[in-house]
Amino acid sequence: MGTGIVANAAVTLPRSFDGLRTAATVVWLGAALLLMLLAVRYLRQRTLRVHAADPMVVQFFGAPPMALLTVGAGALLLGRRVIGLEGALAVDWVLWSLGTVLGLVAACAVPYRMVTRHRFAPDAAFGGWLMPVVPPMVSAATGALLVPYAPTGQLRLALLLGCYAMLGLGLVAALLVLAMIYSRLVHHDAPTGTVVPTVWIGLGALGQSVTALGALAVVAPSALPAPYARGTAVFALLGGIVVWGFAMLWLALAIGLTVRTVRAGLPFAPTWWSFIFPVGACVTATGALAARTGSEPFIWTAVVLYALLVIAWVVVAGHSLRHAAKHVRRRPVAGHERRWPVDRQGGLRSEAGSRRGMNNSCH
Structure with a gap:
């Protein structure tokens, strides 16, 4: 999903540059290939039950749906040049449908397990708690691309209204989680180590909501009567700017915490991918407001x-490739399941950098 947003965000930029779309198409193809490889590899591991029972790893069940949705949107935005419009539409419909179903399951099932199965310390909230509830917002933003291609009438209207409902589901849930994260930050010790990058996920949730508002307002006239269609445009502008302003506050907070941690030492971990998708969502949100x-x-x-997104992606991707090369040379003993350790603040210890898990989908 991180690699996919780098490609998709290039299309939304209000300024075009020579060769940018071609480069973005190549990156999208890489994201699609990576998605297939990681999906097959994860399914072959047969560790779904083990991860679902882990209060830390289960939070990242929101990553695979967002990966499907991001790559699917890229098929329509960029892939049509490679596989044609009909092929791109078929790919996007399949990936969007699958990603939406899995995202809604994660948004409901993970919080339910948190309430009924797991118990957390008062200082346990961290950015990863946003992962299960953000996918419906990604479905709303990417579903807007499919609205013009849906059959006119009730089906198109249902798709549009469903996207707005998923936007509301994800945004309200994300704001609740952000309040818990902020409470943890001000009432307990500041997060340290590899858990700090997850603070950036809040930026992704906010940016994705602004992107969805803008994308849905563009296609609303094809499904809603004129007065309501004009209302969606007003909502996208005024609501989008308000949320964008809050996103800039969260960006400043995330930058401050990251700089503070880098000075103390920030070892590489899969959580570094938490820098990428949120910044990409902020790019698409800002581009939507610029276009409007x-x-x-x-x-x-x-x-x-x-x-900055491209620079961060190159850095994180480079570290990930080096980490993967080391991991291949140092395979774990067969039959031993390794779990991510959790520190007293509910975050990932630095050793998490050497663990495989759901974070792979963030690539």
């Missing part, structure tokens, strides 16, 4: 954020 307002500050903010 024509504001130069929004335009250049989107361009700068995308440049």
Whole structure:
């Protein structure tokens, strides 16, 4: 999903650059290949039950649905140049449908398990708790791309209204989790080590909501009567700017915590991918506001954020490849299931960098 958002965000930029779309298409193809390889590898491990029982790893069940949705959207945005419009539509419908179903299951099942099966300390909340509830917002944003291709009438209307309902589901749930994370930050010790990058996931949740509002407002006139269609445009602008402002506050907080941690030492871990998708969501959100307002500050903010996104992706991808190479040379003994250790703050210890798990889908 991290690699996929790098490709998709390039299409939403309010400024075009020579060769950018071609490069984005290559990155999307890489994301699609990576998705297939990791999905097959994970299913062959047969560790779903073990991960579902782990209060830490279960949070990342939201990653595979978002990976499916992101790659599916890329098929329609970029893949049509490679496989044609009909092929791209078929791929996107399949991946969007599967990703939406899995995302809704994760958004309901993971919180239910947290309430009924697991017990958490007062300082346990961390950014990973957002992972299960964000997929419905990604479904809303990517589903907007399919609205114009849905049959006119009730089916198209149902798709549009369903996307708005999923946006509300994810946004309200995300705001509740953000409140718990903020409470943990101000009432307990600040997070340290490899759990710090997960603070950035809050930025992804907020950015994805602004992106969804903008994308749905664009296609609403094809399904809603004129007064309501105009209302969605107003909602996308005013609501989007309000949420975007809060996202900038969260971005400043995340940058401050990250810089503080880097000074103390930030070892590589799969949680580093938490930097990528949230920044990508912020790029698409800013691009949506730029397209709606024509504001130069929004335009250049989107361009700068995308440049930073590409740099971060190159750094994290490079570290991940080196880590994967080391892991291949140092295979664990067969028959021994390794679990991610949890520190007293409910975060991942630095050893998590050498663990395989659901975080692979964040790539």
